[in-house]
Amino acid sequence: MSSHPTQSIRLIVGLGNPGADYAATRHNAGFWWVDRLAERYGGSFRSESKFHGQVCRIQVDGRECWLLKPGTFMNRSGQSVSSLAKYYKIGLDEILVAHDELDLSPGVVRLKFGGGHAGHNGLRDIISAMGGRDFWRLRIGIDHPGNAREVVNYVLGRPSRQDGEAIERALDGAERVLPELLQGRFQLAMNAMHSG
Known part of the structure; x- marks a missing residue:
């Protein structure tokens, strides 16, 4: 039996930086995914100042889920996540954060589920603002530039066409398991995604 919590996911946070300059950068892979989910399930994002970001509500197989794109820049993401979670009484283990992953x-x-922030500023701020790390993460591979000093320029750059297409395919796979995630069937979702 797996030790993962079986809560369903009620809030999906896509991490990224707001604004057109950042839209196509690797660091915005989390935004790309929630944008796709909104489109697929007929939702649209609207700015909500009390949540410091853009919010969308979708229904999947009769289950409601909030999608959030913090509008605060990456290193202040926690402000946005904590204000929405508090308002709708969403627990830490009912949150899934989609983010770019260098590894x-x-x-x-x-x-x-859980773990540290591995230097990711968005995750670091969410852990700090929420007072815990026991939330789900969707880690979207973007590769590592090979040199720690190049990371900032790398994540704020655009992927090559080949990498971009590979990331899109991965996001497709993650999109397909959304119904499982919203039902708390994480092992099933992992098996489907990780075998793809």
């Missing part, structure tokens, strides 16, 4: 190749996407 995975483009085309790879992994589901993970």
